[in-house]
Amino acid sequence: MKRKVVYNRWKVPSEEIQKQQDFDSILKGLKKDSTGYWKSIGFWGTVGTSAVALFFVISQF
Amino acid sequence: MRTINPIYHHSDQMLNQEQEWIVSAKENPKYFAPLYEKYHEQIFRYVYQRMDDKQSAYDVTSQVFLKALKNIKKFEYRGVPLASWLYRIAKSEMNQAFRDKRAKRTINIDDTQVATFMEVFEEETNSINKKRLFNALSELNELDLQLIELRYFEERPYREIGDLLSFKENNAKVKTFRALEKLKKSFNKNSRL
Numbered sequence: 746m747k748r749k750v751v752y753n754r755w756k757v758p759s760e761e762i763q764k765q766q767d768f769d770s771i772l773k774g775l776k777k778d779s780t781g782y783w784k785s786i787g788f789w790g791t792v793g794t795s796a797v798a799l800f801f802v803i804s805q806f
Numbered sequence: 807m808r809t810i811n812p813i814y815h816h817s818d819q820m821l822n823q824e825q826e827w828i829v830s831a832k833e834n835p836k837y838f839a840p841l842y843e844k845y846h847e848q849i850f851r852y853v854y855q856r857m858d859d860k861q862s863a864y865d866v867t868s869q870v871f872l873k874a875l876k877n878i879k880k881f882e883y884r885g886v887p888l889a890s891w892l893y894r895i896a897k898s899e900m901n902q903a904f905r906d907k908r909a910k911r912t913i914n915i916d917d918t919q920v921a922t923f924m925e926v927f928e929e930e931t932n933s934i935n936k937k938r939l940f941n942a943l944s945e946l947n948e949l950d951l952q953l954i955e956l957r958y959f960e961e962r963p964y965r966e967i968g969d970l971l972s973f974k975e976n977n978a979k980v981k982t983f984r985a986l987e988k989l990k991k992s993f994n995k996n997s998r999l
């Protein structure tokens with residue numbers, strides 16, 4: 746991995762970092778992420794495969 | 807050199823308070839807010855120390871807290887501050903950003919740190935030696951660089967370094983010593999610059 750060396754970089758003041766705090770957007774991201782799973786291919790793939798497997802198991806009896 | 811990092815080392819009272827916040831956050835993510843406020847700046851500084859772009863560092867910091875919130879239910883209290891867990895998430899998120907080329911791995915060094923190394927190497931602080939040091943730092947492997955950064959740039963105690971890099975405290979000390987030796991060797995190799 747190539748690296749860059751930076752000498753005597755200006756230190757970001759605490760006030761500036763605090764202004765960037767946004768807990769609400771983190772919470773929104775969390776909500777979006779958890780609802781997103783229901784729409785994901787992974788979720789429906791699992792559901793679909795399980796349904797097909799269940800169908801074959803039931804049809805054996 | 808500072809031997810105790812006050813941000814990482816907590817009194818029992820502070821640990822208990824933090825533990826209460828964690829229990830509440832497990833019930834409802836909105837109660838994670840005091841932990842976010844407490845650790846946002848130090849996680850940002852840890853990330854930005856290793857990156858060249860401020861906005862990318864803010865983005866990675868947000869990712870760290872999002873991931874922490876997603877996994878807070880799995881978090882098990884081991885008697886150390888939550889910071890230890892957050893730093894490990896930050897390390898993994900940063901590596902992902904470097905792999906995806908969303909950020910460039912950067913070594914940030916200042917006058918004081920250069921002077922510390924010159925003292926350790928028993929060399930004079932001048933522009934030639936500075937260049938030799940920068941080259942030597944660039945040539946270190948990632949683990950050795952991390953050890954040097956954590957110990958000599960950020961002045962973290964070995965216990966914390968071990969925690970961050972998943973080593974025992976004593977092992978962290980030995981590995982840091984070896985990393986410094988390698989840096990010195992590389993610095994001396996660049997003597998003809």
